[in-house]
Amino acid sequence: MAETELVFPSRKRRNSPGKQKSPIQIAIAIAMAATGWSDLPAELLTDIAGGITELADIARFRSVCSSWRSAAGHAAAAPPPQPPWLLLPSSPSRLFFCPREDRIYPDLRLPRPAAAASHRRRRRLYASPHGWTLAVDPTDLAASLVHPFTGATRPLPPLPAFFAETDDLAWDWSPHGVMASCGEGLLFCAADPPAASWAPIPALADCNASSINYAAGEFFVFEEDVCRTTVVDAVTLDVAGVIPAPAVELPSEARLVVAGDELFLLVKSKWMYLFGDDVDFSKAFHVNHRSVDPAWQELDGIGDRALFVDSLHGFAVPTAGFGNLESNTIYSVSSKEVSNRRPTTVNYSVSAFSLESRSSKKLACRLNGREMAMRGEMPSWIIPSLVEG
Known part of the structure; x- marks a missing residue:
């Protein structure tokens, strides 16, 4: 594959205390x-x-x-491990926020649609932690994979018509293909050779997927309404295991985080706003999904790691070497509509929830107070990379 260029636009700014050159x-x-x-x-x-x-x-x-x-x-x-960035669904340009630099980049290397397909400017982007985004045109459900850090694009077959009936979408990417769902049932589109259409996964026809995560050759399909996790082999699409819910009151609001052999489950009362400024997880669990008869165990901390969660995915990052990442902490992003504005604008903020103190704080950063035009997607974490494989 030909090498592509990535140039981060420079931006003049006034010198200020605490803002040093890299x-x-x-x-x-x-x-x-x-x-x-x-x-x-x-x-x-x-x-x-x-x-x-x-x-x-x-x-x-x-x-x-x-x-x-x-x-x-x-x-x-082969760059060193990178801390996550945020993909912000602002209009007309997507914005990418680098928390470590406290800097906002517009569009990066996102390909611009041709004039003949100007309606595709309205396409929705859904990030994966693995560097790719799923681009979906809400008008005709044309789909593709887009790599915002290199500009690479991989076409996918159009999604079925029933994806237009809901804003819910769960998906993730693997080297073997893309798994996606808009609620009940899951679809798969093979990558090698490229499939001509999306195919249903019969073993998961009744699965009400709320999120899909890929890691180390397996997809992890999470059903929030019953707190059940199904492990799926990414090559054969066979069910490799099912991890039932822990002892929690259902229905609950929950997020699944994948960290190698270990899974984390973050649960809170259904009456509390999920991942808001007053985040208060009622319980946190972990399990080794490769163990015999895996069962969730309640835990108090995650050591020298940080968890990143959004409405699409959850993943873990070691904090060693990242001076501005706090260990034993969950990072999430929330949005708040700004009232009395036309068109509708939104303000995003990043929250850090300490598993030790069970308290949350809003991070001081360039996002705070910045208003952005609202789009249909939700903000999502993405790990920057120049590698497309």
Whole structure:
């Protein structure tokens, strides 16, 4: 696959206390002041690129000139683990928020629709933690996979007509294909070879999926109304296991988080607004889904990890090396409509819920107080990557 360019747009801003240039921005400035852009030895450039830890900084490094781009080839192909970003469904441009930089990027490398298909500007984007987004046109249900960090696009067959009857959508991507649902029953579209249409999964015909997560060769289909998790082999689509609900009062509001062999279940009273500013999970559970007869066990903490949850997915990130991520914490995003505005605008905020203190706080960041035009989708977490596989 041909290599594509990723250039993060620069933005002038006033200098302010606490807002410092990143190490790579400083290195670039020093190098440009001391020599020409392409006069530095290739070995030195490669060493510098190998020490870059931020995906945005790798992109900036690669955008200087062709020799710098070549030197950063390995860094782009295998960057260090990245903290999640937020895909914000603002209009007319999607916005991507990098919490670590406290910076908002418009559109990134999202392909622009052709003039003849201008209605596709209204397509909805649903992020996966694995770097891809599912793009769906609500007018004709045309679907595709779009990689916002590289600009790559992979066409998918149109979704069935009944997907237009609801705003609910659950999905995730694997190297073997895409699984999707708009409630009852699940569909699969194989990737190799590409399928001509979506096919139902008979074993899950009665499954009322609220979320789908993929990890390590398996899909995890969660039914919130009964707190049941079904593990599905991503290749054969056979049911590999079913984990029934823990001892909680049903119906409950819940989210499933996938972290390798371990699953987390976050549950709260149905009377409490899910993931709002006053987040208060009543219980948290974990289970090793590969154990014999897996059963949920209540837990008090998750150690040096952070959980990221939204209406589509839940996943875990080690906090080591990420100075602005708090361990034993659940990060979520909420939205609030701004009243008396036309067109409708919305304000997004990020909340951190400590499993130790069982308290929530709203993070101080550039999102707070910023109003955005509202779209049909919900905000979702995505792990930035320059790798499409």
